[in-house]
Amino acid sequence: MKDEDSRYEAVRSRDARFDGEFFFAVETTGVYCRPSCPAVTPKRHNVRFFPTAAAAQGSGFRACRRCRPDAVPGSAAWDVRADVAGRAMRLIGDGIVDREGVAGLAARLGYSARQVQRQLTAELGAGPVALARAQRAHTARVLLQTTGLPITQVAFAAGFASVRQFNDTIRAVYARTPTELRADAPRAGRPAGRTAAPSAGIPLRLAHRGPYHATTVFDLLAEEAVPGVEEVTGPPGDRLYRRTLRLPHGSAVAAVAERAPASGRGGATHPGGWLDARLHLTDLRDLTTAVQRLRRLFDLDADPYAVDARLGADPRLAPLVAARPGLRSPGAADPGELAVRALAGPGRAAELVRRYGKTLDAPSGGLTHLFPEPAVLAGAEPGGALGALTTALADGALRMDAGADRDEAYRALRDLPGLDARTAAVIRTRALADPDVAPPGAELPDTWRPWRSYALRHLRAAGEPDPR
Structure with missing residues (x-):
């Protein structure tokens, strides 16, 4: 377009x-x-x-x-693209500019601040400060319209440096004062009172583009769930996925529903719209980061029309695409955690949580721990492949944050002792959200590019073995 x-x-x-x-x-x-x-x-x-x-x-x-x-959902281009603009947009979405400024963004990308400003302005019509400002405005609107927090707290929770900056931005973006914007909230979404947020959490609509085959995503999450960190409850079609999150300023418990909100009933495929979610945050400044990490986990910014059109033209995949329109390739809420889990396996991952995970101040249902940080694991178990991986993550030799260079990260993974090519491919697919990964040694049709990760997800959902 x-x-x-x-x-x-x-x-x-x-x-x-x-x-x-x-x-x-x-x-x-x-x-x-x-x-x-x-x-x-x-x-x-x-x-x-x-x-x-x-x-x-x-x-x-x-x-x-x-x-x-x-x-709206984020542009699918920023998930797919591996260039500077794509990496920058993922980092800005994760809140890097708010936490580290433009200099921190540029350092992570390996460019000067001036180069990043010039490139983003030329391609996106706005520099990193303006892009972060737009994101802060959206976060503020969500907080104003779904919580009872005082407006001053909303301003700082959304990432604004001052109440004046907050007021000026809201007026410029929405042509409303913060008080008027709060009054514009749909009646069903209005907070009951000023103290509603801490106890009730923040209700969210995680928008997605086109059809969303929720069943396959929730099946995978249920299969992989690590006790204490994740749980999936409820019958198929009406399940609730809950997990703990470690965030820059604190922690969170996130819940995402499988049920299609448009129909009010469970179903395999959402026709379009959103996933209902709720976040309980220990620090509201983490709202934007938490939302973006859930979006990556659930692959909500994908373009299912482009994926289904390409893969649906292949005779082998056509019936699978027709059976599961809008199938997604889930990512990771925490790339480092996903890498450790991919290497360790589910049983070992659960043991690591029990031994080294940080205990929540108060359990939330079956959720009791945060997944242990790489530095903790590297200090506790420095030997073997797991020690090599966690040490590389802890000291920065292996970067897998939202703006990581996929090729560089993959090379660093392959250089780690004891980490085989198949595990590295899984990490690249999930932790680095690469849409075009093939199993090692497999010869996949070029017509499946650039969506080979999705093609493999279709084969696995249908019970077919990976190509070799």
Whole structure:
């Protein structure tokens, strides 16, 4: 959708497939929207297109109140792309600019701050500060409309440096004061009182693009669940996945529902919309980071239309794609944890949690621990393949954060003693969220590129062995 005439046709047809892939703004109203906005289609000569919400905001447009363009799924490009822009967008989503500034972002990418600013502005229409600002505004809206926190606490929890900066940003982005924005919340989502957030958690809608085959994702999570850190409860079609999260400022307990919210009933495939979730955070500054890590775990920013179109054209995969539209390739909420689990296996991982995991201040159902940090494991069990892996993670020789270079990380994995090629491929697929990984030694059709990870997920969901 690179040419503007094609984008305008998507706007005219209110095509939700492109929500998050681009935004359009209307010069006569000063509002920017997602492509599927239900409002009357503006005339072509009044429309401008932007690659990001931050670019639209930087040009003086405010968010539409009807379609809430800040709540769309993320662009699938940032999950797929391995270049600087893709890595930068994943890091910004993880909150790096808020925590470490532009200098910290640039250092992680291996470029100067000026180079990062220039490249992101040229490609995305906004630099890292503007992109982080747009993200803070969205976080603030969620907190204002789903919790009873005092507005001052919302400002700092969302990552703003001052209440004045917070007020100015909310007015610029939403054309509302924070108090007015809170009053605009749907009645069902309004907080019951000022103390609602700590006890009830923060309800969230984790948006996804197109169909979402929830059954396969929840089946995998149930199969892999490590006791104390994760649990899956309820019958198939109506399951609840819960897990603990270690975050930059504290910890969290996250819950995500399998049930399709649009129908109110369980089902294999969500036709489009969102997953219902709830977060209990010890520090509200971690909200954005926690949301992004859940999005990566559940592969919510994927483009199922592109994946299904490519794989569905293959005779072997066509019936599998038809049986499971919108199948996802789950990632990881914590890449380092996933790497340790892939190497150790489920039984050993559970033992590591019991022996070295940090105990929660108060158990939450079956959740009792945080998964042990690499530095703790490296100090407790320094020998063998596990010791080599955790030491590399702890000292930074192996980087697998949201902005890691996949090729560099994979080479570092392969250099570790005792870590075989198949385990490294699993880690690359899950921890590094690479959509195009083949099993070692397997010759897969080129027509499956760049979605070989999804092709393998289809084969496994159908009970077929991996190609060799």
